[in-house]
Amino acid sequence: MKITDKFLILMMLSSPLLTSCHRGGKRRFVRRTAFIMGTVINVDVPAESAWAADTAIEAFRLVDSLMSPLKDSSDLSRINGNAGRWVRVSPLTAECIRYALQIGELSGGAFDITAGALVHLWHFDTEKGWVEPSKSSIDSASKFVDFRKIEVNDDSVRIGRGQRIDLGGIAKGYAIDLAVERLKRLGIRNALIDAGGDIYALGNGPHGKWRIGIRDPFNRGNIMGILALSDKSVCTSGDYERFIKVNGVRYSHIFDPRTGWPVRGVVSVTVIGPISTMSDGLATAVFVLGPKKGLKLINSLDGYETMIVTESDTLFSPGFRNYLVSGEF
């Protein structure tokens, strides 16, 4: 079915209260909420393990302290401030950058963290609001976009002179994986982590597999479909609230490294898969690649599925529907 002019985002089918309990099933869950990485983080854990939720929240604080462009002391700011020189970073930052380089290769450069030069030029990495740069400054910033110039050696990173990296397309997914790993280490087998619509469903929820609603933001009360997930991440790129308009044309906050301009035409990309870091980065990559090449990329990867919404169509990889328990698709 075609969904025209509709933007989909994911939301949990549970109470929006800051701390909520799910009752009525075999398991009872409690929620911890925090605002980190510019988004609302919800962690639902079994009531008897409520203490464990803080560990998951701390994982987000840690990743934010390492990878935020807004913090001078972050690994990211130190890497950018020392372009051309080796910088010692946390093993976590090095690992996240390795993932980013892998997705860069897989996507043929559609995903490129050195698009940070463009993100910065358009002021997308500040809290002040965006600016439209001149064509010549876009052209000169684009010259520095090339993830293949990044080197990672153990826990040291070196980017090329003039380059600037941005981990906004992958850091949330990485933080989710870290949070899940920490929960598992504490013996938690069932939990839901929701970082502003990027989600990991660990084990089961109150009534079996976790249920994740696909919401139509033009009609926020309307749930367009429901996914049933267990031990899977689901990440979405493209979000109704994050776009810019230049001369009446609507652009996303995701850049096409080939043009230096934000992508237009794609509305939303959702990726389901086993590793959140990958799902997050891949969703951004597919957003840039567009439906045809995006589907090809996801179909080439084991365990990953996607739903791509454009301005005129909705496309699915073959296995995506296996996760849909209901929907108008």
Ligand code: AMP
């Ligand atoms: P997401 O919401 O996960 O798709 O991430 C979007 C963010 O990724 C943007 O706000 C930028 O910080 C960053 N970004 C933009 N374009 C790219 C790109 N082509 N490759 C990698 N990261 C990007």
Ligand code: MG
């Ligand atoms: Mg992403």
